[in-house]
Amino acid sequence: MTIANSIPSAPLTTTSVTGETDQEFNWKHCWYPVAFLQDLPPKEPYSFSLYDQPWVLFKNQDGQLVCLVDRCPHRAAKLSDGRVIDGKIECLYHGWQFGTDGQCLHIPQLPADTKIPAKACVESCLVVECQGIIWLWPGEKELADCDRIPTLEEVDKPGFIHTDFMLDLPYDQSYFVENVTDPAHVSISHHGTRGGGNRKNAQPLEMEVLESSVEGIRGRWRGTQKPNDIWKHIDFIAPNLVLNSAHFEDKGWTFGLALYSIPLGKGRCRLLARGYRNFLTWTAKLRPRWLDHLNTNKILEQDLPLIVGQQAQIERLGKSLKELYLPVKTSDTLVVEYRKWLDKFGSSLPFYEGYSTARHATQEPTQNPVTPNRLQRHTHICSSCNRAYRTTIWLKQSLVAVAIALAALAIVTDHSLLEIVTVSASLLALVLAVVVGKFQTHFERSYTRRSVAPSGDK
Numbered sequence: 347m348t349i350a351n352s353i354p355s356a357p358l359t360t361t362s363v364t365g366e367t368d369q370e371f372n373w374k375h376c377w378y379p380v381a382f383l384q385d386l387p388p389k390e391p392y393s394f395s396l397y398d399q400p401w402v403l404f405k406n407q408d409g410q411l412v413c414l415v416d417r418c419p420h421r422a423a424k425l426s427d428g429r430v431i432d433g434k435i436e437c438l439y440h441g442w443q444f445g446t447d448g449q450c451l452h453i454p455q456l457p458a459d460t461k462i463p464a465k466a467c468v469e470s471c472l473v474v475e476c477q478g479i480i481w482l483w484p485g486e487k488e489l490a491d492c493d494r495i496p497t498l499e500e501v502d503k504p505g506f507i508h509t510d511f512m513l514d515l516p517y518d519q520s521y522f523v524e525n526v527t528d529p530a531h532v533s534i535s536h537h538g539t540r541g542g543g544n545r546k547n548a549q550p551l552e553m554e555v556l557e558s559s560v561e562g563i564r565g566r567w568r569g570t571q572k573p574n575d576i577w578k579h580i581d582f583i584a585p586n587l588v589l590n591s592a593h594f595e596d597k598g599w600t601f602g603l604a605l606y607s608i609p610l611g612k613g614r615c616r617l618l619a620r621g622y623r624n625f626l627t628w629t630a631k632l633r634p635r636w637l638d639h640l641n642t643n644k645i646l647e648q649d650l651p652l653i654v655g656q657q658a659q660i661e662r663l664g665k666s667l668k669e670l671y672l673p674v675k676t677s678d679t680l681v682v683e684y685r686k687w688l689d690k691f692g693s694s695l696p697f698y699e700g701y702s703t704a705r706h707a708t709q710e711p712t713q714n715p716v717t718p719n720r721l722q723r724h725t726h727i728c729s730s731c732n733r734a735y736r737t738t739i740w741l742k743q744s745l746v747a748v749a750i751a752l753a754a755l756a757i758v759t760d761h762s763l764l765e766i767v768t769v770s771a772s773l774l775a776l777v778l779a780v781v782v783g784k785f786q787t788h789f790e791r792s793y794t795r796r797s798v799a800p801s802g803d804k
Contacts (some may be wrong), residue, residue, distance in 0.1 A: 369560040397609055425437060516613060746779050
């Protein structure tokens with residue numbers, strides 16, 4: 347399905363979304379975003395999970411994407427720990443090799459004339475690439491419909507640019523969807539951050555649910571401080587996309603932020619964010635991708651400990667959200683509508699937390715949630731930031747080596763002027779190494795919020 351920018355005259359999807367329906371939602375008959383194609387290692391296995399089921403991605407000899415269960419049938423080792431050889435994935439433990447459809451093609455421990463057992467195969471899953479994103483269909487392959495991939499109409503239009511960002515988050519997907527359907531928190535939680543908000547803009551909001559059905563929710567909101575403020579749209583396209591968009595008719599500007607997500611498992615989800623616009627496009631062309639990601643990480647990390655704590659509290663109390671939440675119509679309308687959508691249509695999900703109903707995962711709640719650092723959650727899975735990070739490591743090591751070499755030269759030289767120059771250059775190299783080392787931490791450590799009194803706001 348192609349998602350159009352949600353201006354009043356545009357439909358949510360190519361399929362009409364109406365009110366209550368008798369349709370059932372089947373989570374296996376949906377497409378799940380795995381990674382941006384540009385972030386997929388070209389010659390290495392790529393591991394991920396869907397509702398705690400581990401999978402591994404790789405490319406065969408023809409460059410076709412292949413997805414197999416990440417478990418060798420021999421002794422249950424992870425295939426993703428292995429390597430890709432001539433388009434086949436090889437288990438690192440005993441060298442068993444598997445092809446495109448999961449068939450075992452080689453077992454080194456068997457004689458050449460021995461037939462490979464039929465059970466020595468791995469379950470495969472359908473994956474496709476669309477608009478630069480890799481999509482997984484977990485259901486029966488014959489039922490897969492590529493037309494139902496939620497693509498973005500504006501991404502393919504001339505005059506539009508888009509930027510991509512990926513991040514693993516240490517909480518359930520439903521808490522992420524709740525967070526990004528809540529515009530009211532932006533002014534407070536992201537105060538003073540570039541692309542964030544300002545506490546002075548915290549205000550009652552006018553919010554409306556335009557449509558709701560098994561396919562998702564269509565809503566809109568606007569501030570009440572300014573007369574005739576434009577409507578901003580928030581659409582939830584079930585089960586993996588929240589689209590925030592706005593259209594400024596007087597300028598012809600269109601902005602959108604598509605927030606795709608995949609439920610990796612209990613207490614884990616992955617965000618694939620794609621921002622697009624048709625104005626100030628030159629700024630995106632000047633800034634490297636990794637530089638944009640530093641600020642995006644900061645924004646998301648401002649919410650991260652709050653949501654982790656929120657989920658831990660709810661799990662500890664064991665009560666429904668209807669009992670725990672105190673929603674107000676001027677900020678929480680879309681959040682409550684999403685949780686009620688889970689009440690209506692979430693019964694097939696492996697686990698979910700609706701507004702008045704829930705299905706809990708089999709594992710126990712995490713008593714002391716661990717929030718991995720930025721290096722684990724983002725840098726390692728982002729090709730741009732990973733390259734920049736490795737460059738900072740190399741540059742710091744090189745500067746230290748240069749400093750040592752110059753210091754050694756200063757020791758052995760007899761020329762006083764040369765000694766002064768080499769010592770100065772050595773100190774400069776050390777200072778630069780320290781500066782690069784501090785910058786390197788931006789790829790490793792999460793943002794830590796510092797308390798600022800509201801009276802100090804400017």
